[in-house]
Amino acid sequence: MTATQTDEIKERLIDTAKTSLDDAEELLRQAASMTGEKAAELRERAMAALKRTRDTLYDAQDAVFQKGRLAARVTDDYVHDKPWQAIGIAAGAGLLIGMLISRR
Numbered sequence: 001m002t003a004t005q006t007d008e009i010k011e012r013l014i015d016t017a018k019t020s021l022d023d024a025e026e027l028l029r030q031a032a033s034m035t036g037e038k039a040a041e042l043r044e045r046a047m048a049a050l051k052r053t054r055d056t057l058y059d060a061q062d063a064v065f066q067k068g069r070l071a072a073r074v075t076d077d078y079v080h081d082k083p084w085q086a087i088g089i090a091a092g093a094g095l096l097i098g099m100l101i102s103r104r
Contacts, residue, residue, distance in 0.1 A: 006067070013060045020053035 024046040031042035079086040 009060070009063065013056060016056045017053050020049045020056070024049035024053070 027042045027046035027049065031039045031046065034042065
């Protein structure tokens with residue numbers, strides 16, 4: 001998954017969540033001023049909008065976890081394929097962090 005695809009997915013997720021939440025909020029506002037069958041219908045529509053939002057967020061969560069697992073797998077493969085480079089990178093990062101901490 002490329003950065004562009006990730007950005008597109010993130011934008012679609014945000015748009016979908018905002019739209020669903022706005023719809024649910026409006027429907028609940030209308031339901032508060034009504035009684036009877038019409039109010040029940042509006043509440044059901046609001047609950048459906050909230051369910052869509054929850055489902056979209058769960059899908060996004062799954063995508064994030066999948067991307068994290070992929071990054072961990074790639075890192076693990078890199079460390080196994082090039083252990084000395086990995087040790088050098090870790091040592092350099094440790095040295096840099098140590099220098100930054102000692103400056104304080």
